[in-house]
Amino acid sequence: HFVHDGEPCASPLLRLQEFGPSGEARDLEVSCDTCGKRRRMAEAFGDKNQENLPPCRGRRPHLREYDAECGRKMRTLTLGASNTWFPVVYSSVAIPVDSGKLPKLVDENWAAFKDVTAFVIVSYLRSQGKLGEAAEYSDEEIWEAIETRRRQDAGEIPPPSEQPDLKAPEWQVFTQFNPQLNGEDFRLRPVSPPPQYRDYIDQVMLVERLREVRAMVGFTRLDAMGELTDPDLSVPVEPAPLARQMPEWVPASEVRGEGIFIQFNEEKIAAWEQQTAVDQRAAQFVEAHQKWRLARFIEPVEAGFPGMRYVLIHSFAHALMRQLALESGYSAASIRERIYARPTQKEGGPMAGLLIYTAAPDSEGTLGGLVSLGQPDVLERHIAQALEAMRLCASDPLCAEHPPSLDGRTLHAAACHACQLAPETSCERGNKYLDRSLLVPTVERGDLAFFKDEA
The missing domain is CATH 1.10.10 (Arc Repressor Mutant, subunit A)
Known part of the structure; x- marks a missing residue:
């Protein structure tokens, strides 16, 4: 179909030829020895070239079955591309x-x-x-x-009729300390907030022991669905099934680790959300959110925006994870985040906090590095250094000027690999909804900063 532009060929014999040393698509050509037609592979990539590809035939080789043709246009990916397969995971802290x-x-x-x-x-x-x-x-x-x-x-125990809210009970346990719950797999120890940030942080909880359970229930292609930890944030995309019938079991892992829980001051967060500059930035993020969903045929396009408090806390989590990785003994890919961000009007709200934890099935989980960094004076130093690093990025001014949306291709503002983006195993949202200008003043603007007076 691609070489012959949809026209029939009696007995096609295709040949792939490479021109030049680059190995790029423009130097690869597919030709037919029977009729002599040829076409460069560059014409198979990109949205504008989708008309050159045949419609989807509904084949699912991993299930060894075929569906009726769906009629949607196919998309070309290179062999081994990172977006060929994304797991759909339920993740819960026990x-x-x-x-x-x-x-x-x-x-x-x-x-x-x-x-x-x-x-x-x-x-x-x-x-x-x-x-x-x-x-x-x-x-x-x-x-x-x-x-x-x-x-x-x-x-x-009968399964829930709808996606469970996993974060609400976690938030309640972390914010309402009960020593009776401490045991072999779960142990909390409250400490004082960092002195310099007492106006911003209500409490810090050292999670000396925790157990995380992760279950894979399917997979997606092209774009990650996100972890199914919060009904408000999951993307309503139907994942590809793991089996032909509803499985009686799915692959799961159970790992133990440690972490630091931080609860922000709700009044400070609410007052920051009411600022005019934040409202304007929120409008830009909502537009980016809708373009991103529209480009991926996710309806309704206006649903699912997590709100600016989520973007703020998510950006803070990434900044702190990068800083803690330098001194905790854990690699950056071994540190994970769990964001708790809901306004008062949402069920389970208000929430404004984060859990930075490790849950790696190896010897790193026994170092005790994160808990030792949660002591008030030590955590204060790391927060200050993390926020200071967010002021200036190696890619500035391009990074600081980055708009939330680029024609539906991105869903972050002032964030790049040099300052905010984290490994895929660390971020619960696939490095979306990030903006370091919400944390501290940057070279582009300073009116959005939450820590304006402390960084």
């Missing part, structure tokens, strides 16, 4: 529930209790003095707690 002491004891000693398959075994363990702290409860209570844990492991 948050303990204050269900009482007995269920917690059963969880902590499940290796011993999981073989208790009958009520009489509980009585036998009591007679042998093997119940430990659980001995203060009756046999009936212990047996019920064991059965409850077994039902949970068997997945007998």
